Amino acid sequence: MRLPSTAHTGRPWRIHEIAPDFTVEDVWALPTPGGPDDLARLVRQFASGDGGGRNSPIDAPVAKVLFAIRWKLGKLLGWDRPGDGFGGRVPSLRDRLPEDLRAGDRGPDLQAAPFRSVYQAHDEWAAEMANRTVHTVMHLGWVPDPGAGCHRAQMTVLVKPNGLLGSLYMTAIKPFRYVGVYPALLRMIGREWAAGS
DSSP states (O other), X not given: OBOOTHHHHTSOXXXXXXXXXXXXXXXXXXXXXXXXXXXXXXHHXXXXXXXXXXXXXXXXXXXHHHHHHHHHHHHHHTTTXXXXXXXXXXXXXXXXXXXXXXXXXXXXXXXXXXXXEEEEOSSXXXXXXXXXXXXXXXXXXXXXXXXXXXEEEEEEEEEEEOHHHHHHHHHHHHHHIIIIIHHHHHHHHHHHHHTTO
């Protein structure tokens, strides 16, 4: 279920101090009922993609096709060259981390997509991706769900478009995200979570 931006901005996440110049693009409640200490399990689920029968949520069939098209376009148009990402066009958000997060658990990188983990805490995890179009952060937060009597995750996508190209790109992909990527992603996350992966 899609949530208002305030579901993210109204919480005292550490990402606020690290990425204040990023904009909240989307916030989603994830179908992951669990206990107060289950975020690490969800992060492992997101990061997996080893082909051993357990796929990353990025591997949902519809999302996989859309991501494959995106990577092909990026290759053709030169959006994903090494110099346009970390260490080239943008520094990693890891360079902005306060000492306690820098010394803590970094968390795993995604295997099925070019997201690199920034940090992992008890109740939040952030991973980033950068290319010629945008610098993006995927933030997972673990929150109480009083109505259900449990905890669950919420996923927030934060973006910092690279100029006009980045803004046009984000506008162009919006319908694909809402129609193809997010619904497939949420279903797969729920199935994988229920299966105990």
